[in-house]
Amino acid sequence: xxxxxxxxxxxxxxxxxxxxxxxxxxxxxxxxxxxxxxxxxxxxxxxxxxxxxxxxxxxxxxxxxxxxxxxxxxxxxxxxxxxxxxxxxxxxxxxxxxxxxxxxxxxxxxxxxxxxxxxxxxxxxxxxxxxxxxxxxxxxxxxxxxxxxxxxxxxxxxxxxxxxxxxxxxxxxxxxxxxxxxxxxxxxxxxxxxxxxxxxxxxxxxxxxxxxxxxxxxxxxxxxxxxx
Numbered sequence: 001x002x003x004x005x006x007x008x009x010x011x012x013x014x015x016x017x018x019x020x021x022x023x024x025x026x027x028x029x030x031x032x033x034x035x036x037x038x039x040x041x042x043x044x045x046x047x048x049x050x051x052x053x054x055x056x057x058x059x060x061x062x063x064x065x066x067x068x069x070x071x072x073x074x075x076x077x078x079x080x081x082x083x084x085x086x087x088x089x090x091x092x093x094x095x096x097x098x099x100x101x102x103x104x105x106x107x108x109x110x111x112x113x114x115x116x117x118x119x120x121x122x123x124x125x126x127x128x129x130x131x132x133x134x135x136x137x138x139x140x141x142x143x144x145x146x147x148x149x150x151x152x153x154x155x156x157x158x159x160x161x162x163x164x165x166x167x168x169x170x171x172x173x174x175x176x177x178x179x180x181x182x183x184x185x186x187x188x189x190x191x192x193x194x195x196x197x198x199x200x201x202x203x204x205x206x207x208x209x210x211x212x213x214x215x216x217x218x219x220x221x222x223x224x225x226x227x228x
Contacts, residue, residue, distance in 0.1 A: 047085050048073045051095045058096055063089075063146040063153050090152060097143075097160045101194050103128065103136045104161070107168045116182050120220045123172065124198060126213045137212040140199065162199070166191045194223050 041049075060064050068089055072082045086092040103125065110119050113213045121127070128136070140157075147154025166188075173187035184190045197219040 025181075043085060046075075046077065046081070047095070050077070050082065050085065050097050051092070054092055055099055055139075057098045058093070059135065059142060061095060062142055063150055068092075090156070093153065094156055094160055096139075097156055100136055100139045101164070102163055103132050105165050105168070107172065110172065116176070117220055117224045119176075120194070120224065121217060123169070124216050124220065126217045126220075128213065133212045162195065166195050167196065194219070197223060 038094075050071065054071045056064070057071060059076060066089065068079065068082060071092070072079045075082070086095065105123060106125050107123055110122055114122075143153055143157045147157065169191035170188045173182070173184040173190050176182050177184045177187060198216045
């Protein structure tokens with residue numbers, strides 16, 4: 001699933017990709033190929049692999065310590081190929097944000113016909129597995145920490161992730177209000193409020209001991225039903 005037009009499908013079984021099918025380069029040290037023609041991987045496939053592995057490195061090291069050399073080695077591609085596909089580390093980080101968007105939000109196929117609470121739960125993907133949930137929460141915490149030392153990270157997180165989600169959520173509130181399925185006199189304010197509830201405490205003590213999924217589900221319940 002994607003956020004707006006961003007599409008970063010996580011490749012499966014990356015560790016099982018034969019090393020003899022990876023593009024050779026000026027600085028890559030690869031084993032000798034066997035017989036037959038090597039598989040030619042498209043740029044799109046190569047980008048997906050790099051973004052997936054770079055995301056894992058980012059979660060371990062953070063932005064400042066993340067090195068393009070390490071990503072090149074982990075993906076077994078030359079630095080020339082890496083920089084051709086991702087001209088800078090910040091450009092690559094934007095792609096990591098695009099990948100994480102697919103784990104944070106899903107605005108596709110959420111049409112009138114379901115309850116508001118279940119629809120919002122689908123949008124905020126409260127049904128993801130525990131590993132994915134931990135990964136996306138760790139990403140938000142790490143990005144906010146990195147923004148202190150590298151403000152451009154906070155700008156990318158805001159523009160490419162949170163602000164995009166707010167716009168999509170605002171549009172969703174507008175559609176459902178027009179259909180008479182909920183009452184949102186100010187859809188933009190409603191979107192900001194719900195986003196602040198769900199992600200405003202992503203790295204604070206308020207969420208200690210509470211998983212991301214459970215916290216988001218509770219926020220949605222309070223938002224929809226209020227406190228009686």
